[in-house]
Amino acid sequence: MLDHTHEPAARSWLDTANSPGTDFPVQNLPFAVFRRRGTAEGFRGGVAIGDQVLDLAALAADRPFDGLAAEALGAAAGDTLNDLMALGPPAWRALRYALFALLGSGASETSVRAARGALVPMNSVEYALPARIGNYTDFYTSIHHARNVGRVIRPDDPLTPNFQWMPIAYHGRASSVVVSGTPFRRPMGQAMAPGASAPFYGPCRQLDYELELGFYIGPGNALGEPVPISQARDHIFGMCLLNDWSARDHQFWEMAPLGPFLGKNFCTSVSPWVVTLDALAPYRVPFERPAGDPQPLGYLDDPAERADGGLDIALEVWLESAAHRARGLAPHRLSATSFRHQYWTIAQMLAQHTVGGCNLQPGDLLGTGTISGPTAPEAGAIVELSLGGTRAIELSSTGETRTFLEDGDSVILRGWCERPGAARIGFGECRGTVLPAMA
Amino acid sequence: MLDHTHEPAARSWLDTANSPGTDFPVQNLPFAVFRRRGTAEGFRGGVAIGDQVLDLAALAADRPFDGLAAEALGAAAGDTLNDLMALGPPAWRALRYALFALLGSGASETSVRAARGALVPMNSVEYALPARIGNYTDFYTSIHHARNVGRVIRPDDPLTPNFQWMPIAYHGRASSVVVSGTPFRRPMGQAMAPGASAPFYGPCRQLDYELELGFYIGPGNALGEPVPISQARDHIFGMCLLNDWSARDHQFWEMAPLGPFLGKNFCTSVSPWVVTLDALAPYRVPFERPAGDPQPLGYLDDPAERADGGLDIALEVWLESAAHRARGLAPHRLSATSFRHQYWTIAQMLAQHTVGGCNLQPGDLLGTGTISGPTAPEAGAIVELSLGGTRAIELSSTGETRTFLEDGDSVILRGWCERPGAARIGFGECRGTVLPAMA
Numbered sequence: 001m002l003d004h005t006h007e008p009a010a011r012s013w014l015d016t017a018n019s020p021g022t023d024f025p026v027q028n029l030p031f032a033v034f035r036r037r038g039t040a041e042g043f044r045g046g047v048a049i050g051d052q053v054l055d056l057a058a059l060a061a062d063r064p065f066d067g068l069a070a071e072a073l074g075a076a077a078g079d080t081l082n083d084l085m086a087l088g089p090p091a092w093r094a095l096r097y098a099l100f101a102l103l104g105s106g107a108s109e110t111s112v113r114a115a116r117g118a119l120v121p122m123n124s125v126e127y128a129l130p131a132r133i134g135n136y137t138d139f140y141t142s143i144h145h146a147r148n149v150g151r152v153i154r155p156d157d158p159l160t161p162n163f164q165w166m167p168i169a170y171h172g173r174a175s176s177v178v179v180s181g182t183p184f185r186r187p188m189g190q191a192m193a194p195g196a197s198a199p200f201y202g203p204c205r206q207l208d209y210e211l212e213l214g215f216y217i218g219p220g221n222a223l224g225e226p227v228p229i230s231q232a233r234d235h236i237f238g239m240c241l242l243n244d245w246s247a248r249d250h251q252f253w254e255m256a257p258l259g260p261f262l263g264k265n266f267c268t269s270v271s272p273w274v275v276t277l278d279a280l281a282p283y284r285v286p287f288e289r290p291a292g293d294p295q296p297l298g299y300l301d302d303p304a305e306r307a308d309g310g311l312d313i314a315l316e317v318w319l320e321s322a323a324h325r326a327r328g329l330a331p332h333r334l335s336a337t338s339f340r341h342q343y344w345t346i347a348q349m350l351a352q353h354t355v356g357g358c359n360l361q362p363g364d365l366l367g368t369g370t371i372s373g374p375t376a377p378e379a380g381a382i383v384e385l386s387l388g389g390t391r392a393i394e395l396s397s398t399g400e401t402r403t404f405l406e407d408g409d410s411v412i413l414r415g416w417c418e419r420p421g422a423a424r425i426g427f428g429e430c431r432g433t434v435l436p437a438m439a
Numbered sequence: 440m441l442d443h444t445h446e447p448a449a450r451s452w453l454d455t456a457n458s459p460g461t462d463f464p465v466q467n468l469p470f471a472v473f474r475r476r477g478t479a480e481g482f483r484g485g486v487a488i489g490d491q492v493l494d495l496a497a498l499a500a501d502r503p504f505d506g507l508a509a510e511a512l513g514a515a516a517g518d519t520l521n522d523l524m525a526l527g528p529p530a531w532r533a534l535r536y537a538l539f540a541l542l543g544s545g546a547s548e549t550s551v552r553a554a555r556g557a558l559v560p561m562n563s564v565e566y567a568l569p570a571r572i573g574n575y576t577d578f579y580t581s582i583h584h585a586r587n588v589g590r591v592i593r594p595d596d597p598l599t600p601n602f603q604w605m606p607i608a609y610h611g612r613a614s615s616v617v618v619s620g621t622p623f624r625r626p627m628g629q630a631m632a633p634g635a636s637a638p639f640y641g642p643c644r645q646l647d648y649e650l651e652l653g654f655y656i657g658p659g660n661a662l663g664e665p666v667p668i669s670q671a672r673d674h675i676f677g678m679c680l681l682n683d684w685s686a687r688d689h690q691f692w693e694m695a696p697l698g699p700f701l702g703k704n705f706c707t708s709v710s711p712w713v714v715t716l717d718a719l720a721p722y723r724v725p726f727e728r729p730a731g732d733p734q735p736l737g738y739l740d741d742p743a744e745r746a747d748g749g750l751d752i753a754l755e756v757w758l759e760s761a762a763h764r765a766r767g768l769a770p771h772r773l774s775a776t777s778f779r780h781q782y783w784t785i786a787q788m789l790a791q792h793t794v795g796g797c798n799l800q801p802g803d804l805l806g807t808g809t810i811s812g813p814t815a816p817e818a819g820a821i822v823e824l825s826l827g828g829t830r831a832i833e834l835s836s837t838g839e840t841r842t843f844l845e846d847g848d849s850v851i852l853r854g855w856c857e858r859p860g861a862a863r864i865g866f867g868e869c870r871g872t873v874l875p876a877m878a
Contacts, residue, residue: 160695170697171610175798185663187795199604201736224624256599258609259698265797297640356626358704359614
């Protein structure tokens with residue numbers, strides 16, 4: 001999988017793409033849908049490079065590429081990336097190679113001129129969802145999260161018996177997926193207080209976030225035709241940061257027997273930037289089960305998954321309260337972990353999703369479920385960090401405390417890959433802010 | 440709500456619309472999307488009248504209506520009904536009145552000529568889904584079904600404590616909703632046999648149907664803005680028959696803690712015809728809670744719902760095995776019940792869905808959940824009729840038995856409203872056939 005587009009020494013002619021800490025060097029080349037902020041321009045596809053966005057619609061007008069790369073560029077120039085996602089790996093790679101050549105330090109003068117004419121400063125753009133999301137599915141694949149939350153709901157039996165045998169999932173709500181930066185109202189709903197005989201209706205009292213990664217479906221499959229595990233990777237276009245906001249009091253009251261519904265469907269936030277699987281290739285790691293744990297059944301097992309089905313993606317959650325903003329203070333880091341601790345790989349999730357014949361379509365969004373690492377400070381949701389709301393978390397710089405989220409709180413997810421001998425591959429951020437409940 | 444379009448004495452100039460047993464008299468006027476079978480014609484909206492389909496695209500070309508009715512006719516002439524659904528009750532009613540005048544016995548000669556030119560025999564058409572379904576949600580609102588199934592899974596505690604306080608629901612899979620007549624493969628998947636220490640992978644061994652009604656969303660709501668119960672009816676375009684096929688062995692193994700996923704997402708069938716809420720108005724009945732049961736919380740309570748939130752829709756499930764077909768025998772009736780026994784109204788379901796701010800969009804599909812009546816033979820799923828697969832059901836005419844569905848079985852749902860002093864309003868049928876699992 002390693003090719004010249006992963007060379008750590010590769011540079012761009014755009015200086016900001018060569019800064020050591022940038023999320024967007026020439027080896028990354030993630031996609032988004034954007035326009036200049038505050039304008040009535042049409043949204044179109046863009047690629048991040050340093051502190052700029054390469055406008056793919058403007059670039060396409062110049063016809064800089066041929067063949068598959070030109071086809072993929074055309075598909076990426078519209079107001080969603082669904083057409084690009086539908087094309088599949090050969091077209092994705094052709095476009096990646098062409099963009100790498102265009103933006104790399106070896107580009108011709110003509111290329112540089114064409115690309116420069118299509119650059120828009122990233123700090124001047126706004127984003128739309130990268131895809132028209134037909135269906136959104138959320139998995140539940142961190143054993144540490146499952147144990148942490150399980151202890152809150154079912155102290156005697158935190159891990160359900162199916163967890164180690166299949167990547168568990170539920171269908172989420174596609175219509176309420178929003179792009180980073182979109183605020184949302186604290187949801188109203190029903191909850192049952194401990195010991196009460198009747199539920200009450202009111203604003204959520206246990207509002208939480210969930211640190212997740214999402215992945216977008218490429219070509220997909222016809223109804224009734226499962227995707228074998230060995231082909232699953234070819235159906236994944238790329239990954240994003242995802243925050244599965246959760247109203248825990250509503251969720252815990254409603255979820256027996258059919259799972260989460262209103263506790264989740266009021267809002268789900270995704271990062272604007274979609275990092276391709278190709279860009280993540282240098283950060284693949286072996287996927288290994290702890291000794292003594294059940295091995296995956298045949299339809300979920302594949303040598304390639306064992307070899308490098310894991311992904312070492314560093315992840316952080318930050319909280320910025322209204323007080324942080326008012327006093328100009330930096331946000332507080334709530335937790336940090338890596339995706340490499342996940343119990344199932346994204347290819348296994350995709351194979352599981354289709355094993356009964358369910359059809360995935362280009363632009364569908366699959367979430368990994370909350371990503372919590374093996375130690376307590378690595379938990380990916382506040383219900384875990386606060387032990388079900390029983391232990392207050394102190395926000396260092398303001399002295400405030402939290403057991404759940406307050407109105408005005410912004411939660412910021414960050415993700416990146418980094419190690420010696422490879423270029424840093426970043427995801428940017430995924431941000432959302434809690435507005436007060438409706439009066 | 441009663442108006443002249445419900446007059447039981449009203450007749451059409453088309454004789455087959457006046458036959459006593461027809462599902463489609465002039466008082467009904469349900470919508471579908473269709474084309475002539477076996478052609479490459481574009482799909483377009485149609486209205487059922489007797490044994491004919493009124494082609495709304497052909498009719499629209501004649502410009503027979505003015506104002507709102509003309510706008511609604513134009514919106515119904517495309518390849519989905521989403522645009523018509525988005526218009527809302529005044530436009531729906533304007534079109535209903537105009538179609539009633541066009542097809543009623545009092546129509547002018549010019550009207551009759553225009554309409555006759557747009558009729559297509561129903562037995563020569565094929566259907567598409569009536570809407571582009573952005574999101575599909577399935578409720579769980581029959582207390583009899585909840586108790587019947589609960590006894591199979593949780594003998595000690597069949598009814599979860601939340602059931603009587605809220606219409607429970609989960610998100611379903613929109614991409615695998617198919618129109619009546621589409622066969623589907625028995626799904627592969629994972630199940631845990633009783634007493635086993637590891638699950639097995641194979642074809643579903645407990646394939647089931649679920650008798651449901653569905654309803655399509657009209658204008659819908661913006662994210663963060665709940666629809667009050669008093670306005671909920673205005674957001675429901677109409678109803679259909681719905682079969683929520685279920686792989687019980689897969690479902691029961693996977694559903695703790697996050698609910699059904701692969702056990703449901705391989706296929707959901709809907710009838711082609713959507714019966715409008717206006718056509719169902721004469722069959723509204725009082726919605727009353729059994730004495731001693733909790734009353735709905737304020738946000739789910741409304742005088743109009745108490746007055747006539749229920750709907751008396753007769754429903755039947757029929758099984759046609761391969762042997763029935765081979766021997767030319769009529770299918771076997773498995774059960775019959777009415778929707779009036781449901782524990783929550785469709786307006787309450789819609790209000791609950793949006794109470795936290797979740798946005799519904801035109802064409803979204805909501806299912807009522809399995810409809811089982813108060814007595815054992817009224818159960819809406821075979822897992823209930825066969826007591827979890829422990830009691831074989833004899834198919835009268837062939838002598839075959841069933842505990843769950845076999846390959847080659849077709850399940851046919853039928854629904855209609857009928858009482859003295861009102862015109863019969865029928866739903867047609869919803870049919871699906873089980874194909875063998877993939878080799």
